[in-house]
Amino acid sequence: MRDVLFVSSRPLAPESPQSFRSSQPKQTSLFPPDDECSYPALRLDGLVDFLSDYNRTHRYLLQIWTATAHPPGRVLPDPLVVRFLIPDVLTVYVTLGTAEPDSTIILESATVFGSREKKPPHAQSEYAVFQRLSQHLAKMLQSKPQASVQLVVQLLASYEDLFVRPCSACKRVISTEGHIPPVARTWLGGGDKNDWDARHPVCATLQ
Secondary structure, three states: OOOOOEEOOOOOOOOOOHHHHOOOOOOOOOOOOOOOOOOOOOEHHHHHHHHHHHHHHOOOEEEEEOOOOOOOOOOOOOOEEEEEEEOOOEEEEEEEEEEOOOOEEEEEEEEEEOOOOOOOOOOOOOOHHHHHHHHHHHHHHHHOOOOOHHHHHHHHHHHHHOOOOOOOOOOOOOOOOOOOOOOEEEEOOOOOHHHEEEEOHHHHOOO
């Protein structure tokens, strides 16, 4: 059993005639609709238990990150940052906030690094692949600010095979433009990490 650790270190357009709407391409949602994949709201007072349960049942690691050594107990640091680690692949620092009146957790930002980079959450990775991945996650969080912690963690888990999974469009792992793996993710439907479609950023614009 692994314990939770404190680690140091666009508004809608006016309705148009039916003939016009039908000529528009169908857009794929970055996150699944709530009626297809939803989780109960996670409140601040349930965060530690959620992290503990996750670490006990998954091979990835979720930890509360602090810049300095944090004393034992359940007093959470401010700002509140959670570190998501897929060994030998990546590390993601997710900055959390809360929404009133019940302290529901909201996700403010996410920054990605290589698993061996020793940098703080406010820095930037030295590698283009993780810079582009950080940009894509920012776009996703902006598209649905109310996305649940559980859903975003599920999304992050889909990057387990980042460096070996081919793009669903061009069937390549490394793109000919940009020379990076498929860092873009869109929802296909279903209920596990395999339901996130992987594409290169350029290929994603062609869907």
